[in-house]
Amino acid sequence: MEKTKLILDCDPGHDDAVAILLAANAPALELLGVTVTAGNQTLDNTSRNACNVLSWLGKGEIPVYAGCDRPLVRDKMIAADIHGSTGLDGPVFPPRTKFPEKGHAAQFLIKTLMASAGDVTVVTTGPMTNLGLALRLEPRIAEKIRQIVLMGGSYTNGNVTPAAEFNIIADPEAAHICFSCGRPVVMMGLDVTRKVLCTPDVVARMAKVNNRASRLFVDLMGHFCRTQKEVFGWEGGPLHDPVTIAWLLRPELVQLKGMNVSIDLSHGPSYGRTNCDYFGYLGLPETARVAVDIDAGGFWDLVEAGLRSYGED
Ligand code: RIB
Numbered sequence: 001m002e003k004t005k006l007i008l009d010c011d012p013g014h015d016d017a018v019a020i021l022l023a024a025n026a027p028a029l030e031l032l033g034v035t036v037t038a039g040n041q042t043l044d045n046t047s048r049n050a051c052n053v054l055s056w057l058g059k060g061e062i063p064v065y066a067g068c069d070r071p072l073v074r075d076k077m078i079a080a081d082i083h084g085s086t087g088l089d090g091p092v093f094p095p096r097t098k099f100p101e102k103g104h105a106a107q108f109l110i111k112t113l114m115a116s117a118g119d120v121t122v123v124t125t126g127p128m129t130n131l132g133l134a135l136r137l138e139p140r141i142a143e144k145i146r147q148i149v150l151m152g153g154s155y156t157n158g159n160v161t162p163a164a165e166f167n168i169i170a171d172p173e174a175a176h177i178c179f180s181c182g183r184p185v186v187m188m189g190l191d192v193t194r195k196v197l198c199t200p201d202v203v204a205r206m207a208k209v210n211n212r213a214s215r216l217f218v219d220l221m222g223h224f225c226r227t228q229k230e231v232f233g234w235e236g237g238p239l240h241d242p243v244t245i246a247w248l249l250r251p252e253l254v255q256l257k258g259m260n261v262s263i264d265l266s267h268g269p270s271y272g273r274t275n276c277d278y279f280g281y282l283g284l285p286e287t288a289r290v291a292v293d294i295d296a297g298g299f300w301d302l303v304e305a306g307l308r309s310y311g312e313d
């Protein structure tokens, strides 16, 4: 079976950490590298978190590259209310042994994509700053990107403003560059990620796997679910980012609908909105396939299988 090659660009972040966990050990995937940006927390925090998660999982051989510590244009924003002061509050890791490779994440993206046969998927689960910068530094990578699969946006409400979701509003200009680069875009927005709430019974189910991956999952969700309830009142934390990896592994779990999507760059109340023309009012060409539904039961089965793939301790 031919593996899907991917680069995961992220801002760990509790849900990013679960996306890393699923991508790093899936037989059907070849995780070429993890690139990191500021977002949920500062770059120092998100870089350390990515390194610690991979080390904990015994996947220290997967390279991590630190990228942009701020958005391309707008001012910085972080989500400490959800992810805490470290960006990964909850789990306690052993003394750090893994550090980012030398070189900027954008340069890793450029080098890897330009050397590829055009078969690399770029998954982004944080602000799209690194990919946006890479596309500006070397526009030729666009033809080398097999597809962009992102967690971000929504065709309904946002989670930072009524209009905008965090990953997009944290760097709308970068998102615009990525959505308009001409490559296939698959958008997992809040509309479906809010349908996979990690409720206490899900946590209890995953705890029974009882290996290092499941213990990490339980520790992550202990914090993530508490803050999601405090901030949004959810009965469980919406496990946003792993939906990207779940779709790569089992595309039948997610229903997609092609539509014209543009990023609102105006500096009004809709700044950072993914304007999704769900009903085709504008008659403009499709620019993304947007997730409109998800098989939540199948998603949790996939998460459990991902945890079990790490075997017994
Ligand atoms: O809006 C949710 C997204 O923002 C997730 O990727 C979360 O990790 C944060 O980056």
Ligand code: CA
Pocket (backbone or CB within 6 Å): 010, 011, 012, 013, 015, 016, 040, 125, 126, 241
């Ligand atoms: Ca994220």
